[in-house]
Amino acid sequence: xxxxxxxPKYLFRKExxxxxxxxxQNLNHDAMYWYxxxxxxxxxxxxxxxxxxxxxxxxxxxxxxxxREKKESFPLTVTSAQKNPTAFYLCxxxxxxxxxxxxxxxxxxxxTVL
Amino acid sequence: xxxxEQDPGPLSVPEGAIVSLNxxxxxxxxxxxxxxxxxxxxxxELLMYTYSSGNKEDGRFTAQVDKSSKYISLFIRxxxxxxxxxxxxAMSVNNNxxxxxxxxxxTVKx
Numbered sequence: 001x002x003x004x005x006x007x008p009k010y011l012f013r014k015e016x017x018x019x020x021x022x023x024x025q026n027l028n029h030d031a032m033y034w035y036x037x038x039x040x041x042x043x044x045x046x047x048x049x050x051x052x053x054x055x056x057x058x059x060x061x062x063x064x065x066x067x068r069e070k071k072e073s074f075p076l077t078v079t080s081a082q083k084n085p086t087a088f089y090l091c092x093x094x095x096x097x098x099x100x101x102x103x104x105x106x107x108x109x110x111x112t113v114l
Numbered sequence: 115x116x117x118x119e120q121d122p123g124p125l126s127v128p129e130g131a132i133v134s135l136n137x138x139x140x141x142x143x144x145x146x147x148x149x150x151x152x153x154x155x156x157x158x159e160l161l162m163y164t165y166s167s168g169n170k171e172d173g174r175f176t177a178q179v180d181k182s183s184k185y186i187s188l189f190i191r192x193x194x195x196x197x198x199x200x201x202x203x204a205m206s207v208n209n210n211x212x213x214x215x216x217x218x219x220x221t222v223k224x
Binding site: 004006040041042043044045090092097102103104105106107108110 | 116118120122148150155156157158159160163202204208211212213214215216217
């Protein structure tokens, strides 16, 4: 089955810790994205990647970092510099960033800071 | 003013009703318009995708875009309890600058 997987489903972090959220896709998509979803707010773009070894900051990149070493994988690290990291994190992918293709979303990771 | 405004609801309708969900936006450069359905604690799934103005129909779902009024709508005919979810509108100039509404929570009661 083709799709996007995210792990873990739930993640708890102590203040001051870095945590990494996994995102894998087997859709052969070039572009991948990370969004954050908070109650009462629309999804906000954290980072996106057009191609392997390339990524760009989105609207709220501060306190986050990413890597894109493989086409299939786009992990997100939430660093201790992110002041309010508790949220629902969604990874998405699309065929190309230049074409108006729809984005397909993973099931999400809910991060809670203790 | 937010770039995309969407009434969060909640909206509750009886089974079989016609549902109308709406978003307004301020950026006239938006040209791609999407509607996503999101079940609780799940990722959004694409329902409808429209380029520029006009209508698009897919089964019980109809998406309308009125660029002159900066207003988009999603209509659900013969609504079912399984349609109960949060509906997100989204729009973009290109695919890397998607702007989402906050979502409208819909409940369809049997």
